[in-house]
């Protein structure tokens with residue numbers, strides 16, 4: 129049977145873990161060759177190996193998402209290894225400047241620091257926000273998304289075949305949630321960047337859409353899940369009463385990446401268990 133991405137090539141930034149990795153696996157199962165691009169080498173190599181072991185074709189590229197040259201080198205690597213670029217998913221992201229995927233202890237310490245600061249000053253997350261934290265989150269989440277689009281869109285246009293870019297925003301693009309403004313502002317930026325890029329690239333045959341997940345079971349939310357107050361807050365505000373699974377985001381990404389969404393561009397879709405029903 130022919131897959132929905134048969135013979136296409138997909139770059140997945142942030143593909144070493146979580147949502148990005150789920151996209152890499154799903155897209156491979158649908159016939160795409162995969163370039164996993166991520167800061168973290170070990171889980172990225174393992175993710176590529178798992179895809180190859182399952183009969184797919186994947187390799188790893190070390191990427192600092194906020195670095196322009198690295199993004200161009202990533203696009204060049206995809207063309208060199210697989211001959212083309214058809215799909216790009218920009219899942220590389222951080223929830224704070226010192227976020228490291230998989231470091232749950234670090235996440236718990238960060239939450240404890242934030243709780244203490246807001247006990248002393250309820251406005252601390254805003255008024256005491258470290259400007260370097262703000263800059264790094266915007267650099268990775270927003271500028272990183274722009275750089276990946278810049279590095280790959282031209283290649284797609286020059287190929288003369290339809291292409292699809294899927295950015296990963298968040299419910300935080302439209303809901304300030306709580307705490308530091310860095311993350312929600314970065315994701316609101318990703319949403320508007322997606323719409324702007326969609327408008328520019330539509331006449332050139334490249335669609336650009338965004339996914340705004342609710343709370344998904346990945347390293348990014350693992351620390352939240354260990355603190356009852358946060359976990360209950362998330363579950364109580366999610367009408368479906370549970371966090372989502374990375375595969376449930378990958379299936380939306382597959383729709384947007386594939387010809388099934390051939391008339392869809394500039395959209396933000398929320399697989400969020402009903403978060404925005406209010």
Ligand SMILES: NC(=O)c1ccc[n+]([C@@H]2O[C@H](COP(=O)([O-])OP(=O)(O)OC[C@H]3O[C@@H](n4cnc5c(N)ncnc54)[C@H](O)[C@@H]3O)[C@@H](O)[C@H]2O)c1
Nearest residue numbers: 142144145146147167192193220221229298343344346348
């Ligand atoms: N998990 C959720 O609930 C949730 C909800 C909404 C949006 N998101 C977004 O989904 C995306 C994927 O997150 P996830 O939940 O799978 O978390 P994750 O930690 O499992 O995956 C994020 C990946 O991005 C990589 N990364 C981080 N900084 C990078 C950099 N500077 N350069 C290259 N790679 C970098 C990490 O190494 C990691 O592999 C992120 O953009 C996140 O903001 C997640």
